[in-house]
Every structure is written in structure tokens, then in C-alpha cells.
Amino acid sequence: MIQFFEIYVAKLPEWWPEMLAAAGSTLLLTGYAFGIAIVFGLCLALAKLSRNRVLSRAATLYVELMRGIPTLVVLFIIYFAIVPLGITLSALVAGALGLGIHAAAYVAEIFRSGIETIHRGQREAALAVGMTPRQTLRYIVLPQATAIMLPPLINMLVIVLKDTSICSLISAPEIMLRAKDLASTYFRPMHLYVLAGAMYFAMAWPLSLMARGWARRLGRGRHGA
Amino acid sequence: MSATSPPGAAAPRATPAVSRQGDAAVVTIEDLYKNFGSLEVLKGIDLAIAWGEKVAIIGPSGSGKSTLLRCVNYLEVPTRGHIYLEGELFGERLVDGRHVRMSERELASQRKHIGMIFQSFYLWPHLTARENVAIAPEKVFGLPRKAALELADTMLAKVHLAEKRDAFPERLSGGQQQRVAIARALAQEPKVILFDEPTSALDPELVGEVLKVIEELAAEGRSMMLVTHEIRFAQNVADRVVFIDHGVIVEQGPPAEVIRRPSHERTRSFLSQLLQDG
Ligand SMILES: Nc1ncnc2c1ncn2[C@@H]1O[C@H](COP(=O)(O)OP(=O)(O)OP(=O)(O)O)[C@@H](O)[C@H]1O
Ligand SMILES: [Mg+2]
Numbered sequence: 001m002i003q004f005f006e007i008y009v010a011k012l013p014e015w016w017p018e019m020l021a022a023a024g025s026t027l028l029l030t031g032y033a034f035g036i037a038i039v040f041g042l043c044l045a046l047a048k049l050s051r052n053r054v055l056s057r058a059a060t061l062y063v064e065l066m067r068g069i070p071t072l073v074v075l076f077i078i079y080f081a082i083v084p085l086g087i088t089l090s091a092l093v094a095g096a097l098g099l100g101i102h103a104a105a106y107v108a109e110i111f112r113s114g115i116e117t118i119h120r121g122q123r124e125a126a127l128a129v130g131m132t133p134r135q136t137l138r139y140i141v142l143p144q145a146t147a148i149m150l151p152p153l154i155n156m157l158v159i160v161l162k163d164t165s166i167c168s169l170i171s172a173p174e175i176m177l178r179a180k181d182l183a184s185t186y187f188r189p190m191h192l193y194v195l196a197g198a199m200y201f202a203m204a205w206p207l208s209l210m211a212r213g214w215a216r217r218l219g220r221g222r223h224g225a
Numbered sequence: 226m227s228a229t230s231p232p233g234a235a236a237p238r239a240t241p242a243v244s245r246q247g248d249a250a251v252v253t254i255e256d257l258y259k260n261f262g263s264l265e266v267l268k269g270i271d272l273a274i275a276w277g278e279k280v281a282i283i284g285p286s287g288s289g290k291s292t293l294l295r296c297v298n299y300l301e302v303p304t305r306g307h308i309y310l311e312g313e314l315f316g317e318r319l320v321d322g323r324h325v326r327m328s329e330r331e332l333a334s335q336r337k338h339i340g341m342i343f344q345s346f347y348l349w350p351h352l353t354a355r356e357n358v359a360i361a362p363e364k365v366f367g368l369p370r371k372a373a374l375e376l377a378d379t380m381l382a383k384v385h386l387a388e389k390r391d392a393f394p395e396r397l398s399g400g401q402q403q404r405v406a407i408a409r410a411l412a413q414e415p416k417v418i419l420f421d422e423p424t425s426a427l428d429p430e431l432v433g434e435v436l437k438v439i440e441e442l443a444a445e446g447r448s449m450m451l452v453t454h455e456i457r458f459a460q461n462v463a464d465r466v467v468f469i470d471h472g473v474i475v476e477q478g479p480p481a482e483v484i485r486r487p488s489h490e491r492t493r494s495f496l497s498q499l500l501q502d503g
Contacts, residue, residue, distance in 0.1 A: 124300055125347035125406075129361035129413055130337025133329050139364060144351045 007191055015182055015195065022178035023199055029095050029164045029174055034157050036100025041107025048112055059108070066105035072166050074102045079170045095167035095174075103160050110152045114145035154211035158204045165200070175199055249275045250312065251417050251448045252297060257306035259292050259472075266292045268472040270306070274417060277446045281453055281463035281480070285495055289472040290452040294419045297450065298339045299332055310338060311416065337365050340410030340418040344426050346402040348394040354381060354405045355390040358412050366413075380408035384438050400431030404438055417448040424455060456499055460484050468492045 047059035066074070075098035082094045118141045126136040168176035179196040183189040250273040259267040266289045274280050282290050295301040297308055299316035307324065308315040316332055317324045327335070348357050358377035362368045368376065381387050384404035394402055403423055410418055423439065424432040436458050443449065443462045453459055459466055459480060466483040468476045468491075476489045487493045 119347070121343060121345055121347040122349055125341075125343065125349070127300065127333070128298060128336060128339070128341040129409065130333050130365040131361070132333040135333075135364055139360060140349055144349075147351075 004191075007188065008195075011186065011188070011191070015186075015192070018178055018182065019175065019195060019199065022173060022175045023203075025092070025172065026161070026164050026174040027203070029092060029099070029167060029172065030157070030161045032092075032096035033099035033103060033164070034160050036096060037103035037107045037156070037160065038153075040101060040104035042111055044104060044108035045111035045115065048108065049115060063105045063108055066102055069102075071099065071102050071163055072169065074098050075166060075170060091167070091170050091172040094170060095164065095172040099160055099163055099167070103156060103163075106156055106159075107153070110149050110156065111145070114149035115141055117148055118144050151211040151215040154207055154214070158207050158211075161204055161207070162200060165196075251276050251278075251310070252450070253309040253312070254293075254297065255307045255309065257293070257296060257308070258304045259289070259296055259301060260304045266472050267296070267303075270469075270472075270474060272467065272474065274448055274450060277448055278465065279443050279447075279449045279451065279463045281451045281459035281466045282469060283453065283456070283459060283466060283495070284469035284475075288469045290469055291421050293469070294341070294421050294450060294452060297419060298336050298341060300341075302326070310335065333365075337361070337413055338416045340413050340415035342403070342406055342410055342418065342420045342423045344422045346394075346399070346406045346426070348402055348405055348409075350394050353391050353393055354386065354397065354408075357394070357405055358409045361409065362412050376412055377408070380411045381405070383411060383441075384408045385434075398431060399427045400434045403427065403435045407435075407438055407442075411442075417450065418442070420449065420451040420453070422452050422454065424453070454499065456484060456496065468495065470495070 044059045044063060047055045048063070050056050075095065078098040078101075079090065079094040082097070083090050115137075122140055123136055126140045127133070131139065164172075164174055165176040167174055168180060171177060175196050179192040183192040186192070252272075252274040254270055254272040257267050257270040258265070270293060272280070282293065284290050292301060296303050297315075299308070302316070307317065314324075315335055316327055318327055318331075319325075348354075349360075352360065355374060355377045358380050359370075359373040362376050363370055363373035366373075378387065378390060381390050384407050386401060386404050386408065389397060389401060389405075394405070397405065403426075407423075420439065424435050427435065432455070436455065439449075439451070440458075440462055451459070451463065461480075463480050465477060466480045467474055468483060468487070468489075470491050476483055476487060476492050482488075483492065484496065487496060
């Protein structure tokens with residue numbers, strides 16, 4: 001056991017800068033993927049709720065489809081579609097896009113249920129004072145829905161963060177890929193994967209805490225109506 | 226665009242038949258039908274509300290009173306027939322002689338001239354009383370925020386809630402919430418206010434404070450359509466009582482006639498039922 005830690009003491013100075021740089025890529029991937037998921041997910045949710053049958057059917061189909069396909073498969077499809085466009089950028093771009101459009105399906109469901117929670121009467125009251133549907137969404141529905149949706153959205157962010165690890169399979173330069181490379185260079189797989197795990201945990205845990213804290217505050221707050 | 230209902234505007238008490246452009250009607254409902262699927266809820270309503278006129282609408286549950294009000298501001302789209310606000314087609318436009326629905330945007334710019342009070346208030350719980358009242362003046366009418374908030378204070382004072390302006394709706398009693406909702410409608414400076422059973426969701430001891438506010442508004446000469454089960458109130462406030470049953474107007478006239486001496490059997494049995502319950 002002691003020996004296990006001695007190796008960290010000896011090797012960490014060599015591993016750390018590389019792993020830290022990889023963590024930067026992981027965060028970048030997470031940020032872009034989640035950004036795509038939020039924007040695209042909101043569009044999907046609005047499409048699903050729209051009175052336009054074709055639009056809402058298409059959105060529903062998309063959500064069902066994505067939920068039935070593993071993230072990795074989506075990632076590979078996007079990757080091989082995007083490779084011809086330029087090799088250097090491709091792994092990160094494909095990774096963000098693949099994770100993003102996949103997570104969008106889940107984010108859409110979070111938005112949809114959040115929006116539906118706001119009572120129809122509140123929306124009608126907004127229309128009755130002369131707000132356009134867009135203003136109603138912006139000033140009445142989203143401010144309240146956001147409070148309700150924040151915990152599940154943060155949980156989704158944690159999932160996306162952890163899912164970036166599969167981007168190593170398309171050679172995106174993130175934590176898992178770097179850990180794998182270093183593991184084979186130094187013949188220390190246990191050490192590097194434990195280190196990788198610790199790094200993911202260090203990023204994910206505070207987010208989970210935030211989500212839980214927020215959910216508790218909501219339970220007490222004035223958002224029950 | 227004419228000014229909003231001036232206090233004490235000359236309001237013809239006589240009830241015009243269906244009227245259009247150029248006369249005194251603020252709202253005209255013409256040949257209105259509304260179906261929900263195969264259910265026919267409104268079956269040919271013709272009604273004109275004169276400037277400053279207060280029309281009470283009474284009728285049994287399910288007779289279509291709420292649907293009628295909701296058609297007036299196009300929260301429900303009529304199946305057939307038309308609505309006019311100050312003689313101007315509402316929610317529709319004429320294109321080559323045909324009626325075409327407006328875009329939601331255009332509709333919003335017409336709807337802002339009609340106030341609506343719901344049975345369940347529907348205040349926005351994430352905003353304070355003051356913000357609930359100020360948001361339409363600011364976002365819909367384009368007032369600067371400061372002016373909108375001042376207007377909100379004025380309107381809250383009108384409903385005797387000046388001191389509650391920073392309270393969130395959940396902190397207010399039902400009667401107070403409904404008065405904030407009334408202030409919110411007043412801040413639109415509406416040409417007409419639609420009340421849909423404004424006191425039905427209230428505890429009996431809170432009904433009075435809301436009715437008092439509505440009476441004060443009535444005394445200012447505002448135009449109103451008021452769905453209510455408070456017969457005595459209707460009698461005191463309304464210029465005209467309209468009795469609706471099964472989606473048609475059965476009988477209408479001055480309160481003294483419709484309520485005291487109803488000429489139709491259906492009106493009589495409805496009223497006697499109501500007086501027994503009350
Ligand atoms: N959105 C809707 N979809 C289907 N049916 C509806 C809808 N809104 C109302 N109805 C039906 O239309 C009929 C008239 O309803 P409405 O609410 O206008 O009656 P009301 O006279 O206001 O009754 P109450 O006194 O109970 O409020 C009822 O049978 C109701 O179930
Ligand atoms: Mg009703």
C-alpha cells in the first residue's frame with residue numbers, strides 16, 4: 001500500500017502537467033457539448049410543444065431515436081462523417097457535436113417537463129395582458145421553469161462530463177486518452193486510471209453537491225404554485 | 226386609437242342590437258359559435274357592449290359563459306363568427322374579402338387593450354405584487370421601468386393594496402391576490418375588462434373586498450363584461466343582465482326585469498335554484 005503511493009510521489013511531477021492539460025480539453029469538450037445540448041435541446045422542447053404536428057412529431061421521433069442509441073455509436077457516426085472535413089480539429093469537434101446532440105434529447109425532456117409545469121393559466125394571463133408567446137416564454141415561463149429545471153440540468157452536465165471519457169475512442173486528447181497513453185508508457189495502468197478517476201470526481205462532485213443543494217432550496221422555496 | 230374609457234363617458238343605456246363601425250359599442254360579438262370537437266358550446270351569440278356599459282352574464286354551470294369571455298379576447302378561437310373591438314375586427318384580418326387569422330404578434334397588440342380577470346387569479350408567483358402589475362406596462366406598452374413601477378403603485382393603491390406591493394403572491398390572501406390581478410388589468414388601461422367569476426374561488430369572508438373594488442371601477446364608467454353567480458351584485462352594478470343557457474342567450478335586459486321578473490321559464494328556474502343555494 002505504501003509502495004503504491006510512493007510511485008505517485010515519484011511519478012506525479014511527470015504525469016501531472018500532461019494530465020492537467022488533458023483535463024483542460026475535457027472541460028472544453030464538456031462546455032461545448034453541453035452548450036450544444038442546451039441550445040438544441042430548447043429548440044427540440046419548443047418543437048415538441050408546438051401546435052405544428054409535423055414539427056412536434058419530428059422532435060419526438062428524434063428524442064426517442066437518440067434515447068435508444070448508445071452515445072458511442074452517435075459519436076462514431078459523427079466522427080466518420082466529419083473526418084473528411086479536416087483531421088486536426090475533427091476529434092474534439094466530433095466529440096462535442098456527438099455528445100451534444102445526444103444529450104440534447106435528454107435536455108429537451110427536462111425543458112419540456114419544466115415548461116409544462118408552469119400552469120396553463122399563468123401563460124394565459126400573460127397572453128391576456130398582451131404579451132406575445134415569445135415574451136410569455138421569456139418573462140413568465142422560463143424564469144420559473146429554470147428554477148425547477150436547474151437540478152436535473154446540472155445532473156445532465158455531470159453525465160456529459162463523464163461521457164467525454166468515451167471521446168478517447170475517437171482519439172480526442174482528453175483525460176482518458178492521456179491516461180491510457182501514459183499507462184502504456186510507464187506500465188502503471190492502475191495508477192493512471194485511479195488518477196483519472198480522481199480527476200473526474202474532483203470536477204463532478206462539486207456539481208452534484210450544487211444540484212442537491214439547489215433542489216433542497218427549491219423544496220423550501222416559493223415555487224410550489 | 227381612441228382614448229381609454231373616460232370616467233363618466235356618455236354611455237347609452239339602451240342596448241343596441243349587433244352594431245359595427247361608427248357607433249358606441251366597445252365590443253361587438255357577432256354570430257359567435259364555438260365547438261370543442263363535437264361539443265357545441267356556443268351556438269350563435271350576438272351581443273354588443275356599449276362604451277361604459279356593464280353587462281353581467283349569468284347562467285348555469287357549463288352553459289358557455291367562460292368560453293364566451295375567452296372568445297372575446299381570442300384565448301379561444303371562435304369556430305364561426307367575429308369579434309370587434311371598437312368596431313375593428315379582432316383577431317382576424319380581411320384579405321380579399323375573406324377573414325384570415327392574425328399572427329400571434331398582431332393578436333397580442335390587440336389583446337393588450339382588453340383586461341381579463343380569472344377565477345383563479347393567475348398571478349405570476351415569481352414576481353412581487355408590484356412586478357406583477359408593472360410587467361405589462363414595461364414589456365408590452367414599452368414604458369421605462371421606473372414609470373411602469375410608479376404606475377403599478379398607483380394601480381395597487383386603487384385596489385387598496387399599496388402597502389403589499391413588495392409581497393409575493395403566496396404571501397397574499399385570495400382576496401388580495403384577486404385585487405392585485407385587478408390592478409394588473411387596470412395597468413393595461415383597458416378599453417373593456419372581462420371578469421370570469423372573480424369571487425368564486427374566494428372564501429366567503431373575502432368576497433366583499435373584491436366586489437367593493439369592482440363596484441368602484443364600475444362607478445368610474447368603465448366598460449365591463451362580468452360573469453358572476455353573485456346575483457345581488459349583478460343587480461346593483463350591471464346595466465344589463467344576460468342569461469345564457471346551452472350556448473344561447475335566452476333572455477336579456479335591465480337587472481330589474483331579468484332578475485325580478487324573468488320572462489322565460491329557464492331563467493326563472495335558474496334564479497330560484499341560485500337563490501336557494503345562496
Ligand atoms: N378547452 C376545452 N376543451 C373541451 N371542452 C371544453 C373546453 N373548455 C370548455 N369546455 C366545455 O365547454 C362547456 C362550457 O364550458 P364553460 O367553461 O364555458 O362553462 P361555464 O358556463 O363557464 O361554466 P361554469 O359556471 O362552471 O364556469 C363545458 O361543457 C366544458 O366542459
Ligand atoms: Mg366558467
